[in-house]
Amino acid sequence: MRQSIYQNTDALNQDFASKIVAILAQAIEQKGKASLLVSGGRTPLPLFKALSQSELDWAKVTISLADERWVSADDDASNEKLVRANLLQGNASVANFIGMKTDHEDANDGLSELNERYASMSWPVDVLILGMGEDGHTASLFPCSEQIEQGLNTADKLLAVQPTTAPHQRMSFSLKAILESEHIFLHLTGESKKAVLEEALAGDNALEMPIRAVLQNADVELVWAP
Incomplete structure (x- = not known):
């Protein structure tokens, strides 16, 4: 695991944003398009x-989520709502967005429709x-869930x-899909998360601790600030 450690979150967010934009810009130059999967929560909001606000040909970028709660997009628990309010703004307002929630009551019933949506996304991400x-969960690969072995082993x-x-029921990318990504970042802040990571390692x-499956099988870059 590579590590990028910052003195504070302001320095982290500015440098991390620049790093992400550089990767996406290179992908656009090479392929004509780029893809970005993000996670929810409070930590990434400043990022x-x-x-x-970053300069990039955002119209050629497709953004989606690593996981989503199975709630409507206007629910305060929705990662889509969070992304629309904080990321799909300003320069990035023209980016393409793929929502991870369908109108089905049960998430299992939405899998087919979501697989069709993601077929249009540049892959690997x-x-x-x-x-x-x-x-120690990451995406929605929870150690407490009955689906954890499936999430770590499925080819889907x-x-x-x-x-x-x-x-809430969740929709999540599997370990296999996560590991296929070109650049994987683990974005953490605070001493408590650092302690959890040390336990995982x-x-x-x-x-x-499902995060171990990612750390053990991929070239992950930790991005951390106190």
């Missing part, structure tokens, strides 16, 4: 705002930004997940 929970890109320690049971 999203920095990205939204150029940039994937992951977060991590206090339990997507799976529906029902956590037992968090609300000290063991190898991915069923207990």
Whole structure:
């Protein structure tokens, strides 16, 4: 695991945004398009705002999510709502966005439609930004869920997940899809997340802490600030 450590979150967000934009710009130059998967939560909000103000041919970028809660896009728990309000603004307002929620009541019933949506996305993804929970979950690969073995082993890109320690059914990219990404970043802030990461690095049971499966099988860059 490579590490980019910053003195504060302001320095992190400005440098990280520049790094992401450079990768996306190179992809556009080489392929004519680029793709970016992001995660939800509070941590990436300042990063999203920095990205939204960055100079890039955003019309050639497709943005989507690493995972999503199975709620409507206007629900406060929706990652799509968060991304639309913070990332798809300013210069980035012209980017293409693929939502990870369908009108189906059960996430399992939406898999077919979502697979069709993602067929239009540039794959493998150029940039994937992951977060991590206090339990070592990443995307919606929760150690508490019945679907965790499926998520770590399936050849499918997507799976529906029902956590037992968090609300809402989820849709998540699988470990296989995550590992296929060209550039994988783990974006964390704060000492508590650093301690969780150190615990993850000290063991190898991915069923207990799914982030281990990513760290063990991919070239991941940690981006961290206190």
